[in-house]
Structure formats: structure tokens, C-alpha cells
Amino acid sequence: MLTHPYAAFNQLEYDTTIRRCKTRPVKVGNVTIGGGHPVVVQSMINEDTLNIEGSVNAIRHLHEIGCEIVRVTVPSMAHAKALEGIKQELRQTYEDVPIVADVHHNGMKIALEVAKHIEKVRINPGLYVFEKPNSKRTEYTQSEFEEIGEKIGETLKPLIISLRDQGKAMRIGVNHGSLAERILFTYGDTPEGMVESALEFVRICEYLDFRNLVISMKASRVPVMIAAYRLISKRMNELGMDYPLHLGVTEAGDGEYGRIKSTAGIATLLADGIGDTIRVSLTESPEKEIPVCYSILQALGLRKTMVEYTACPSCGRTLFNLEKVLHQVREATKHLTGLDIAVMGCIVNGPGEMADADYGYVGKTPGYISLYRRREEIKKVPEDDGVEELISLIKADGLWVDP
Missing domain, CATH: 3.20.20.20 (Dihydropteroate synthase-like)
Structure with a gap:
């Protein structure tokens, strides 16, 4: 055999x-x-x-x-x-x-x-x-x-x-x-x-x-x-x-x-x-x-010198313009050393696929964004306020530094 x-x-x-x-x-x-x-x-x-x-x-x-x-x-x-x-x-x-x-x-x-x-x-x-x-x-x-x-x-x-x-x-x-x-x-x-x-x-x-x-x-x-x-x-x-x-x-x-x-x-x-x-x-x-x-x-996990971004490739389930939002999130947070931030277009990929991330930005409901701290959903905010609210969450945790 x-x-x-x-x-x-x-x-x-x-x-x-x-x-x-x-x-x-x-x-x-x-x-x-x-x-x-x-x-x-x-x-x-x-x-x-x-x-x-x-x-x-x-x-x-x-x-x-x-x-x-x-x-x-x-x-x-x-x-x-x-x-x-x-x-x-x-x-x-x-x-x-x-x-x-x-x-x-x-x-x-x-x-x-x-x-x-x-x-x-x-x-x-x-x-x-x-x-x-x-x-x-x-x-x-x-x-x-x-x-x-x-x-x-x-x-x-x-x-x-x-x-x-x-x-x-x-x-x-x-x-x-x-x-x-x-x-x-x-x-x-x-x-x-x-x-x-x-x-x-x-x-x-x-x-x-x-x-x-x-x-x-x-x-x-x-x-x-x-x-x-x-x-x-x-x-x-x-x-x-x-x-x-x-x-x-x-x-x-x-x-x-x-x-x-x-x-x-x-x-x-x-x-x-x-x-x-x-x-x-x-x-x-x-x-x-x-x-x-x-x-x-x-x-490879050999040095951590920048933010690690996790993002799904986008599909028909995605509830917002993923490419645009990922760019906005990156531009707002790229100066923060050592954080893991996930941007997920739907509930199928997030929060499960972003379990290792420090913060998650997930489209669960049309027009709204769910923000996560690791596996815990912290709040749901209007899509237009998502990036600003993510920054506020990072600041509340004492992890924000000005660019």
C-alpha cells in the first residue's frame, strides 16, 4: 500500500x-x-x-x-x-x-x-x-x-x-x-x-x-x-x-x-x-x-519595522471599496511601528481571518464599519467615519503617535 x-x-x-x-x-x-x-x-x-x-x-x-x-x-x-x-x-x-x-x-x-x-x-x-x-x-x-x-x-x-x-x-x-x-x-x-x-x-x-x-x-x-x-x-x-x-x-x-x-x-x-x-x-x-x-x-517575521496590513482580495461579498479604504487606512497609520491592522470587506473573511490582528476594520452591514480590537468587536460606525474612528480607537489604547 x-x-x-x-x-x-x-x-x-x-x-x-x-x-x-x-x-x-x-x-x-x-x-x-x-x-x-x-x-x-x-x-x-x-x-x-x-x-x-x-x-x-x-x-x-x-x-x-x-x-x-x-x-x-x-x-x-x-x-x-x-x-x-x-x-x-x-x-x-x-x-x-x-x-x-x-x-x-x-x-x-x-x-x-x-x-x-x-x-x-x-x-x-x-x-x-x-x-x-x-x-x-x-x-x-x-x-x-x-x-x-x-x-x-x-x-x-x-x-x-x-x-x-x-x-x-x-x-x-x-x-x-x-x-x-x-x-x-x-x-x-x-x-x-x-x-x-x-x-x-x-x-x-x-x-x-x-x-x-x-x-x-x-x-x-x-x-x-x-x-x-x-x-x-x-x-x-x-x-x-x-x-x-x-x-x-x-x-x-x-x-x-x-x-x-x-x-x-x-x-x-x-x-x-x-x-x-x-x-x-x-x-x-x-x-x-x-x-x-x-x-x-x-x-518572514524576522524584523518588524512597519505596520503589518492584512486585507482580503475583494469579491462580490465586499461591502465597500476595499482598495480605496485600504489606501486610506494605510496612509493614516503607516507611521505606526509594530501594529497589525486588518481591513476586511465582509463578515466571511473578518473577523476569523484577522484573528491575529491588533485592530480590524470590517464591513458587516451596508453603509457601516465594525471596528475590532483583536477578536472583540468594539463599535459599529458609519462607513464615512471608519478611518477616523479607527484612529480614535488606537489613540484610546495609548498606541498612537503623531506622524
Whole structure:
């Protein structure tokens, strides 16, 4: 007799809380990634780092709307030196926002300069010791592979020691689209290649007793990104490593699909318990990324930074213009942090479907709105007064703050 795969479900107890993988805490200025701390939100300015005033304004704006660590790019030594002025200006005019700087393409000297001024350096293993691909090559011998590995270790050593001795952090940021040639020859263009590329750098750091590391496995294709993060999580567990992971779908694009693509990758892994910091990469102004990050975290119950709205999709039973009223309720209450508010069009969906909400706004009688505090109906009011009366109820409970 065949057993249905879901036959045992009613015998199990389900915990709706996401159980995050245990990782070590990594300090980045006054922010901690991993170690059970809330998932950290990151973004990146698109200002030229040489423009100190413009960069300071961009960093400050991102931080003010919820970005906790801000990334900048340092393509030259001049850009690296400009970081000193950016940090000084932030401290004098705002606050000391944690900054992570991108270093690419033989950026050894640049990275050492960067390490003097900011809290975290991001390097890409595929580009940090960059070698021009050889179109005539057909294989890498084991000795060639190891020889380049030794060169990487020698090149990376001064940066590791500098960061270690200053108590600063490094992100080993692997990108699917920029794996080193010898990794591609050995492992192919695969999640396994991405993982081995990261682990090679991790081992070099560990050899030098540096463990203030964050790892990322970014790809523009969501299935590749998910597979790579799951594999690095599995491999670290096997090796006794516990480094926090930075999640992101790189080059996700813009608009609705860019947001959906990023959410598909990031949320899937967070639901698995994988991930300690996130960045949504959109081809839009950087401040557009922050609301998406917080929406992902709120939807999964990992952070509560705004009102959670529950609303039915509307149908023939709906007794008022649900879309219009939901907009009115949201505009009136969106500044209140931490509340759950339900807007339901009829008695079928409310109050049953909104049992977990702090407040409910339900159409039970044509022309009237029933207002609920959790499961209890408090009063029935004319439809035109519904939003105002909801606000009055929140105020009576002492939970209202002015916008």
C-alpha cells in the first residue's frame, strides 16, 4: 500500500518561527552581523567616492531611511584616500555610519589604504589577484593550481593582518559571473566552484588567525544563487565554520520583476534559516532598495519595522471599496511601528481571518464599519467615519503617535 507523502502531517507539530543558522558575530563599526543579531540591511551609494560632499550626503540619506551598512566603490588609490575625508565629514556633521568598500582588480595597495579608514573591506576572489585568461589553455595542473593559491596567500596576507590587528572585517564576495579561470577549469561555472573559491580565501584568513569574515555567493540567476548559498552553508557546517552570510541576487534589474527576483532568492534562503545580512540590488536609485529589504524581513517575521496590513482580495461579498479604504487606512497609520491592522470587506473573511490582528476594520452591514480590537468587536460606525474612528480607537489604547 502506497503512503501519501503528506499522510503524517497531522501527527507533527509545526513551529512557524524561522530558526536561523548559528553564526559567529562579526562587528562592522557599531553594527553586528550574525551571532543571533537581527538581519542587517545594506545598500550601496552610486556617487563617485572622489566627491566627498556628494558621498556623505548619499550615505547619510541611506542611513536615515534604514540602511545600516553602506557600501562604496574604490576603483583607484585616489578613491581610497577620499574615504578618510568621507568618514571625517560623517563624524562631524552626522554620525559614524559603518562603511564597506569594494576592492577589485589587483587592488592590494588600494585595499591596504582602504583598511585604514573604514570598517570593512569587500574583495572578490575572482578579481582580487586578477590574471588575464589564456585562450590556449586546456587545463590547470595541480601544481599550477597550488602555485597560484600560494601567490594569492602572499598577496592577501598584508590586508588580513591589517584588518585583524585593527579589529575590522572582510567580506569575501564571490560572484558567479567573475570566477577565476583556474576555478572554472577545475569546477566549472557551478555553485561548487563558487563555494570552493570562497573557502580558499577563508582558509588563508584562518591560517593567519583572522575570522572577522562575512561571505557572499551572489548570482544573477536565482536558482544558482540559492544552490550556492545552501552549499556554502552545508560545507561550513561540515568544516566547523560559522561565518555569517550576506545574501543578494546580483544585477536583479529594476521594477516589479527586479523586486520579485530579489525576493525569490533572498526570502527562500532566509526561510531556510540562512542569511545574516541582505542587499537588494536594483537598477534604480539606492533608496528604492531599502523598503524591499524591510518588506522581505517583515513578511518572514524576522524584523518588524512597519505596520503589518492584512486585507482580503475583494469579491462580490465586499461591502465597500476595499482598495480605496485600504489606501486610506494605510496612509493614516503607516507611521505606526509594530501594529497589525486588518481591513476586511465582509463578515466571511473578518473577523476569523484577522484573528491575529491588533485592530480590524470590517464591513458587516451596508453603509457601516465594525471596528475590532483583536477578536472583540468594539463599535459599529458609519462607513464615512471608519478611518477616523479607527484612529480614535488606537489613540484610546495609548498606541498612537503623531506622524
